[in-house]
Amino acid sequence: MQFYRVCGLSVASEIGLPGLIAGAPERTPQVRIRRGPVPEDLPEPSACGPTWQIAGKQFLLRIPDIARFLLNDGSEIVVAPETDAGAADIPIFLLGTVFGILLHQREQVVLHASAVRVNGRAVLFCGSSGAGKSTLAAALAQRGYPLVTDDFCTLTVDDQDRKQAAPLVHPDGRQLKLWAQAIERLDLAQQRGERVRASLEKYYVEPGDVFTEPLALGAVYALREARPPHAPGIDKPNVVDAALLLRRNAYRPLLVRRLDQKANYFHAATTIANVAGIFHLTRALDFAKMPEVIGSLERHWLELRLTEKAA
Amino acid sequence: MTKTIWLASYPKSGNTWFRMLVANLSATDGNPVDINDLPERGSIASARGPFDHLLLIDSGLLTFDEIDGLRPLVYEELARGVDDDEYDAPHDTPAVRFVKVHDAYTLTPNGQPLLAGRRGADAAIVIVRDPRDVAPSLANHNHGSIDDAITFMNDDDAGFCVRTNRQHSQFRQKLPGWSGHIASWLEQTDIPLHLIRYEDLRADTVDTLRAALDFAGRPAADAEIRRAVGYADFAELRRQEEEKGFSERPRPHLGGRFFRRGTAGGWRDGLSIGQVARIEAAHAPMMRRLRYEPAGATPLARTA
Numbered sequence: 049m050q051f052y053r054v055c056g057l058s059v060a061s062e063i064g065l066p067g068l069i070a071g072a073p074e075r076t077p078q079v080r081i082r083r084g085p086v087p088e089d090l091p092e093p094s095a096c097g098p099t100w101q102i103a104g105k106q107f108l109l110r111i112p113d114i115a116r117f118l119l120n121d122g123s124e125i126v127v128a129p130e131t132d133a134g135a136a137d138i139p140i141f142l143l144g145t146v147f148g149i150l151l152h153q154r155e156q157v158v159l160h161a162s163a164v165r166v167n168g169r170a171v172l173f174c175g176s177s178g179a180g181k182s183t184l185a186a187a188l189a190q191r192g193y194p195l196v197t198d199d200f201c202t203l204t205v206d207d208q209d210r211k212q213a214a215p216l217v218h219p220d221g222r223q224l225k226l227w228a229q230a231i232e233r234l235d236l237a238q239q240r241g242e243r244v245r246a247s248l249e250k251y252y253v254e255p256g257d258v259f260t261e262p263l264a265l266g267a268v269y270a271l272r273e274a275r276p277p278h279a280p281g282i283d284k285p286n287v288v289d290a291a292l293l294l295r296r297n298a299y300r301p302l303l304v305r306r307l308d309q310k311a312n313y314f315h316a317a318t319t320i321a322n323v324a325g326i327f328h329l330t331r332a333l334d335f336a337k338m339p340e341v342i343g344s345l346e347r348h349w350l351e352l353r354l355t356e357k358a359a
Numbered sequence: 360m361t362k363t364i365w366l367a368s369y370p371k372s373g374n375t376w377f378r379m380l381v382a383n384l385s386a387t388d389g390n391p392v393d394i395n396d397l398p399e400r401g402s403i404a405s406a407r408g409p410f411d412h413l414l415l416i417d418s419g420l421l422t423f424d425e426i427d428g429l430r431p432l433v434y435e436e437l438a439r440g441v442d443d444d445e446y447d448a449p450h451d452t453p454a455v456r457f458v459k460v461h462d463a464y465t466l467t468p469n470g471q472p473l474l475a476g477r478r479g480a481d482a483a484i485v486i487v488r489d490p491r492d493v494a495p496s497l498a499n500h501n502h503g504s505i506d507d508a509i510t511f512m513n514d515d516d517a518g519f520c521v522r523t524n525r526q527h528s529q530f531r532q533k534l535p536g537w538s539g540h541i542a543s544w545l546e547q548t549d550i551p552l553h554l555i556r557y558e559d560l561r562a563d564t565v566d567t568l569r570a571a572l573d574f575a576g577r578p579a580a581d582a583e584i585r586r587a588v589g590y591a592d593f594a595e596l597r598r599q600e601e602e603k604g605f606s607e608r609p610r611p612h613l614g615g616r617f618f619r620r621g622t623a624g625g626w627r628d629g630l631s632i633g634q635v636a637r638i639e640a641a642h643a644p645m646m647r648r649l650r651y652e653p654a655g656a657t658p659l660a661r662t663a
Contacts, residue, residue, distance in 0.1 A: 097414065097436065098433070099415060099432065140420055141420065144420065149415065177418060178419060228524035228525070247422050249524045250419070250420075273528075274611065274612070275611050276603050276605060276606050276611070277603060300415050303415070333612075
């Protein structure tokens with residue numbers, strides 16, 4: 049059994065999870081991961097898609113030729129490999145989509161986002177797969193803003209004092225995942241680790257500083273490619289659009305509806321809009337423009353008083 | 360139940376123009392629809408978003424072949440009327456959902472039709488264009504030379520979004536040569552097919568469009584069709600692109616235009632004799648089948 053922290057949760061796992069820092073044993077971990085039999089179907093599912101089924105507090109996900117995953121009430125993941133060849137690829141899916149679903153089951157606000165630390169606060173970059181989250185986080189890490197989390201990110205919103213308290217972001221020290229082209233263009237070959245899967249030119253990249261303390265949220269940016277009618281820049285959508293934007297950038301928007309979490313996201317969006325801010329960051333998907341994008345973010349952080357002008 | 364109709368074509372063959380025509384059928388407020396704000400929602404079949412959204416699997420962790428193996432599940436789901444995204448605004452369900460697709464009609468590694476056969480769509484409208492006019496348009500699209508575009512059109516292993524060192528915004532689309540691509544669609548027997556020649560759509564837009572709409576099961580009144588044809592006139596599309604840009608242009612930061620010439624037969628003053636010969640050597644049988652007469656050894660009708 050190995051012990052980890054994932055998005056602030058204590059995890060005990062029979063399956064090693066590369067890319068995470070192993071921690072001290074816990075007597076009562078919040079999440080257990082074990083191998084075991086997983087059915088092909090759940091009895092009387094209340095909702096299902098081509099690769100998943102929901103029945104009560106159970107969630108079944110099938111990744112064909114890799115494994116089936118049964119999630120029980122947000123506290124247990126049972127894994128049944130489908131093929132011997134696929135077994136090596138289980139951890140990457142476990143830590144990605146499977147854990148993301150588990151966080152939805154736990155009714156946490158989980159965003160499809162990478163985050164960096166800016167002057168002690170977490171700044172999030174949201175977007176769907178391919179939007180450039182990890183690449184931007186890597187470029188910012190090079191510029192001295194350490195990585196907080198990659199790919200997805202949980203927020204805890206304090207109910208007691210919603211006008212004042214910024215939601216907390218829980219880092220888990222996971223490594224970045226970057227494609228070969230991004231590693232080359234950002235000159236990160238020195239930090240390149242293993243391939244995330246043997247069949248992909250996508251690699252783990254050492255993030256540099258690693259820390260595990262929760263951080264107060266500083267700002268949320270939804271990434272958008274500059275295409276007509278959207279010109280490059282940073283803008284602030286109105287609160288209604290911001291709430292929708294947050295929900296659309298949930299790690300799996302489909303589950304927000306299916307697991308009846310809309311109210312949670314709406315509440316989170318109002319809080320974030322009050323204490324931190326939700327913005328669009330529109331930019332060309334072009335490595336050559338990266339310094340310009342970082343420059344505009346740094347100016348924006350000054351405006352937001354996230355940072356102070358150097359003396 | 361909304362019908363799904365593939366709008367299938369080799370790239371640069373009039374697919375987007377056809378979609379603009381259809382979109383303008385519902386432009387009832389006295390203005391052409393905004394080219395960046397088409398009322399239809401279903402984007403291109405190779406889009407990544409619906410896959411990740413509906414399967415809950417990160418396609419960025421899958422190989423091209425693994426993705427292809429799962430794509431039929433997405434098309435079945437969408438054809439059943441499942442939303443491809445999460446929006447709040449209720450949207451009316453149209454009688455027909457036209458979905459652009461550039462993929463050749465191929466089978467997955469498991470032997471399933473990539474586009475899920477009859478479970479993925481009710482029928483297909485296939486739009487073809489003289490390959491000698493496709494070549495210069497494709498060169499512009501790819502920011503490359505005409506010779507490179509011809510090499511691409513003659514390559515049985517060609518495709519869009521094929522690089523493995525990055526994540527393309529769309530899935531790999533197999534484009535096994537201009538002839539091979541069209542043959543894959545004409546020879547599939549899973550779904551009924553209606554063939555449109557770009558040249559006929561140019562020459563007689565109203566009648567060609569009407570026939571396609573009748574086939575698709577979305578008949579329109581004559582006045583509606585005439586108005587749409589006016590609104591989606593090539594000059595209007597170009598005017599809008601010049602004024603505000605076009606969201607579907609690939610790699611927007613490289614500049615250039617999507618709506619370029621929109622002509623039929625422009626190759627006569629745009630291609631060299633050698634370029635024409637290369638295209639015809641590779642594609643003469645399919646060209647003849649589609650009534651694109653190869654110039655062959657006869658001198659080009661080129662005016663001084």
